[in-house]
């Protein structure tokens with residue numbers, strides 16, 4: 001096995017049984033690899049199995065067949081190097097912003113004082129100052145998303161799984177958060193698997209874009225995005241290269257949806 | 260110029276605010292007035308109908324006699340000793356039974372809810388146990404545990420346990436899988452998931468059951484006393500019944516109602532404290 005890869009999915013199958021016992025094959029001999037520090041985006045038609053792929057990498061779900069390898073090794077349970085920003089709202093409604101963000105370090109046995117300090121730092125970084133003691137129901141959707149991001153980033157994961165993290169944000173905030181994400185990533189160099197419906201977002205952020213086919217998903221095409229870094233999110237979208245790649249991915253995807 | 264417009268706007272809003280506060284106050288004044296009117300009307304028609312003989316005083320008593328009975332109990336004490344002692348005895352049995360039943364219910368509800376196999380095996384028996392009129396067990400407890408406090412506490416425990424258990428179980432089963440998944444990835448181990456994620460999710464279910472089950476505990480204790488005891492409000496009712504003293508039964512009922520309302524108030528306070536994260540508690 002080539003252990004150059006941090007994440008490797010090797011001919012993975014994942015099935016679900018419907019309540020009546022009918023089998024839905026979501027992933028069928030699905031393979032994909034991610035190198036350390038690589039920023040990968042995943043696009044594909046809705047329901048094709050993107051979230052399923054992330055939950056396999058995270059260890060929350062198990063493959064029915066095939067191998068999921070982290071650093072060339074199969075693992076049991078959840079790897080502590082993984083961080084996962086979920087597609088659905090998953091902040092704890094009974095904890096205020098501060099407690100929501102410090103919960104990861106506390107789970108991992110760091111003392112309360114240190115965890116709180118770290119959390120205050122992250123509150124600043126995601127721009128939630130003044131809302132430390134608000135409960136999630138008192139925040140807007142975008143603010144809750146930022147709590148979720150801080151909650152994940154505070155553990156400084158080496159493998160960062162993100163499932164449409166910015167889809168609920170307005171365009172300006174989205175661009176700000178994308179820029180912030182690139183900055184964080186360039187500092188920490190985590191391997192990122194970033195699921196999105198937004199083709200432009202995928203191209204702007206990623207080194208590599210995986211285009212998936214409709215269900216059962218396989219990797220239809222891989223684009224290497226050689227737009228130079230550091231990228232300015234608000235400007236990169238007007239370059240010729242960006243427009244070309246986006247168009248091409250657009251065509252790939254419409255083939256999948258129209259059939 | 261602009262400042263002036265803003266100032267005007269502000270004073271306008273203050274005026275509107277004052278008007279709306281006044282309206283709300285007015286509303287509550289009217290509500291309280293009619294509540295009082297309703298009570299007075301009910302009690303006085305009961306009194307009048309009783310006195311002119313439309314309602315048989317012998318069976319249904321009249322408010323003035325009931326109030327008189329309560330006053331007698333407070334001033335001279337009951338045939339079994341002072342009133343406060345009877346209240347205390349019943350309250351002690353109730354609270355003890357409530358606490359034991361609630362803790363047992365919460366612990367076993369969570370334990371069973373977290374384990375799918377156990378849940379599937381035992382859920383059918385829980386349904387059956389819930390359908391049985393458990394109050395009948397009181398007779399068995401009196402036989403087994405005697406006339407003292409133990410039999411009443413046991414009955415209260417049985418009354419409380421299944422309600423709290425059922426709710427805790429349901430609450431655990433309905434805990435959001437996304438939140439559990441998130442906690443797992445953030446690094447929580449099994450016990451952290453149980454205590455830091457599942458328990459708080461189930462808390463609103465559990466607290467709702469505490470509301471109802473305190474009343475159940477009180478019923479359990481009183482019925483236990485009724486079936487056989489040396490002290491307590493249940494015995495007071497049994498004695499009044501034996502003497503064909505309808506006023507005594509009603510008076511005991513009012514004393515019980517006061518106890519139950521006080522307990523409900525305290526549990527609501529606790530609930531609001533523990534669930535302050537919840538949107539719009541009224």
Ligand SMILES: Nc1ncnc2c1ncn2[C@@H]1O[C@H](COP(=O)(O)OP(=O)(O)OP(=O)(O)O)[C@@H](O)[C@H]1O
Nearest residue numbers: 016017018024026045046047048049050051052053
């Ligand atoms: N727990 C489950 N039980 C049964 N079927 C499931 C389950 N989870 C997912 N599926 C099915 O698997 C397929 C893929 O789901 P998945 O959530 O991975 O899609 P997705 O690509 O993330 O879609 P979207 O872009 O809409 O989020 C869907 O058709 C869905 O119906």
Ligand SMILES: [Mg+2]
Nearest residue numbers: 050051087163
């Ligand atoms: Mg999805």
